[in-house]
Amino acid sequence: MMNDPFREGLAAGWRHIDASTLDGPLDVEADVVIVGSGAGGGVTAEILTNTGLKVIIVEEGPLRTSSDFHMRESDAYPALYQESAARKTADKAINILQGRCVGGSTTVNWTSSFRTPPATLHWWQTAHGLRSLTVEALAPWFYAMEMRLHIGTWPVAPNANNSLLAAGAAKLGIPTHPMRRNVKRCWDLGYCGMGCPTNAKQSMLLTTLPVALSKGATLYSRLRAERLVFAGRRVDYLEAQALAADGLHPGAARIKLRARHVVLAGGAINSPALLLRSKAPDPAGLTGTRTFLHPTVISSALFDAPVRAHAGAPQSVYSDHFLDDLPIDGPLGYKLEVPPLHPVLFATTLQGWGESHRRLMEQFDRCQTVLALLRDGFHPDSRGGRVRLRDDGSPLLDYPLNDPIWDGVRRALITMAEIQFAAGARWVTPVHETAPGWSNWRDAKAGLAALPLAPLVCRMVSAHVMGGCAMADSPERGLTDDSGRHFHVDNLSIHDGSVFPTSIGANPQLSIYGLVARNASLLAASLTGRPKPAIL
Structure with a gap:
């Protein structure tokens, strides 16, 4: 049987709390609370804990590790995906695959890795005022994450x-x-979408989250971030609801998480939805708008x-x-x-x-x-979709075709x-x-x-959701600046694909890794008062 590094770490003392086991309210504090444990949350957690900051990671999905991955769809889809791999747009015309587990979509994706295309970055610079996001400026961050996550050309003959x-x-x-x-020492099995049973996929589950936990971070799983509570221009605390063991119904505990800074990394759809539930300041009404898929x-x-x-x-x-x-x-x-x-x-x-x-x-x-x-997102008539809330506060994406x-x-x-x-x-x-x-x-x-x-006649799917909290050069045109800092809330950042102002025209995980490595490093420098950390 393969070793399970995550379970070995838990046995050695990593702090993981399955919120479904809690029986009463909690009030906890940290330097930084990160909502989401996927590409954005994992990279942020590693970089911040490396600077000595006390970090709490909040994940709505369950913790599943390589010992739980048996290459069976019947196990994987209900346990590891949003809405059992059946999340859909409002008209049900597009099926959306997104992860919902520790490691997020990085645990279940197919490992394809591309830097943000130069044409996309040029468009962001000229059309959205993101002049610092040049190919040259981002190249060191992409390279650092490629080295960190063993990203390279697949050397094996294709199937x-x-x-x-x-x-x-x-x-x-x-x-x-x-x-x-x-991937690293990949067995070429082909079941990446059900979680890697051989620890070959260099997901957040195997890389950044273990480092963060080994340096004192605390991970909560089955804990749903319900709303941010504000005091003036700051987040006072995050209110979260424990989920039952089924991951669907409310559990016994409600938790208040207080921090100097809050990072949203729940992914496009979920991060805008949390802001909408929280009635976060947004004078221009941009939250959840211009959410893009790769149809x-x-x-x-x-x-x-x-x-x-x-x-x-x-x-x-x-x-x-x-x-x-x-x-x-x-x-x-x-x-x-x-x-x-x-x-x-x-x-x-x-x-x-x-x-x-x-x-x-x-x-x-x-x-x-x-x-x-x-x-999508570049043509004059490409307006993308809009995240809105159902009556129960859960998110729904309208995406007109x-x-x-x-x-x-x-x-x-x-x-x-x-x-x-x-x-x-x-x-x-x-x-x-x-x-x-x-x-x-x-x-x-x-x-x-x-x-x-x-719609519904021509079948359409997507595994890539971007936008809804777009970066821009001013609060009239976007929700965050190019470092992911919220324009209207002083201690709030967004570190996921929701900050992309368009789709990117490539599988987005490496784009998230590189941009978030940059922005998390800037955030660490701001919070610690020390110079920006060297690139990984």
């Missing part, structure tokens, strides 16, 4: 699922590249030979050709990647029902898919089908409720050009 994207694209003259992944569409193909898309590194080949070939503020470009296929994920995403659904499931091992991540998005969807579906036929597919269909599927490229091209596109 068949990814190889078919590379082969089809090569026949059409479309460039592809090997993926960069944050993602999927093309499915059947091959004569087995593909076994569940086995092997989940994403190891990509193409940016259809991003690089378009002006950033023009028609929506898209990044091509390959998702892994596992039976539950496949069955719940696949279109159709009854006999047609059964026939496709029977050919599961011969199915290959390509996905297209649409870069407009003409620029549907134009990008159609172009992406045509591109993916052409690549799959070039790779030798015998049948291709978009994941779409009325598409009949086609057995040759000529018919597919004509059929896709005429295919009706509408």
Whole structure:
């Protein structure tokens, strides 16, 4: 059996409190309270504890470690994801995959790692006034996190699922590249989305959180941050509710957490929602607005030979050709990647029902898919979505799908089908409720050009949520400055992807790591009165 470093640390005295076991109210204090334990929260916790600050980390989800990861979807989705991996936009047109566990989405993502594209940073500098966020200024922070989290080009040959994207694209003259992944001694199993059982994925669960806990941080799991209570321009305390062991119903304890500074790192959707529940100061009414996804569409193909898309590194080949070939503020470009296929994920995403659904499931091992991540937030009509609250205070994302998005969807579906036929597919269909599927490229091209596109008819997913607490150069245009400090609350920072003013056109985890490493270092210097720490 593999060692479980996290459990070994707990046995050695790390401070972890499962709030579901508490039987009464608590009032606790620290230098800094961090809400969320994913990419932003984990990096912040490590950097702040390295400077001697007393830190408390609040996580709504449970603590699950490598000993709990058994590569079973039935275990993973309810335990490790928001809303059991069924979080959706308000109209239910887009399914959103987000982590809800210690380590957040870094525990369950597919490890793809990209620096923020230069074109995106240039747009932020010119359109949003973020002049200090240049490629050159951020490069040392990205490099530091790449070294810290063992991010590098995946050296192993891609599995068949990814190889078919590379082969089809090569026949059409479309460039592809090997993926960069944050793994170390990876066993190439392919079950990254269910938690890594071999401790290969360099998630926050294995890297930054253990360092923070070994240096005295306290981790609360199954503790929901309900609202911030303000005194003038400062957060007086965070009010949190313990959850029961099921992670859904209220537990017995309510906790007040007081700190010199509060950092929100719950991710886009959750961080804006906490501010909305708290009625945080926001004169311009920007909280939760311009929340962006990478709206993602999927093309499915059947091959004569087995593909076994569940086995092997989940994403190891990509193409940016259809991003690089378009002006950033023009028609929506898209990044091509390959998702892994596992039976539950496949069955719940696949279109159709009854006999047609059964026939496709029977050919599961011969199915290959390509996905297209649409870069939203740059086109003049790209307004993104808006986070609002349900009656019970839980968050809901409205995300209207407009003409620029549907134009990008159609172009992406045509591109993916052409690549799959070039790779030798015998049948291709978009994941779409009325598409009949086609057995040759000529018919597919004509059929896709005429295919009706509408919410709930064309299936759409996303694992990347950005914005809602956007950075800008002034409080009239954003909620935080470029260091993540809230414009209207003196002791509040936001360290997650919600500060991005647009989507980024790439898987966002490394963008969060690099920006947060910079901003957490600035915060540490401010709180300790010492010079900014050297880069990791």
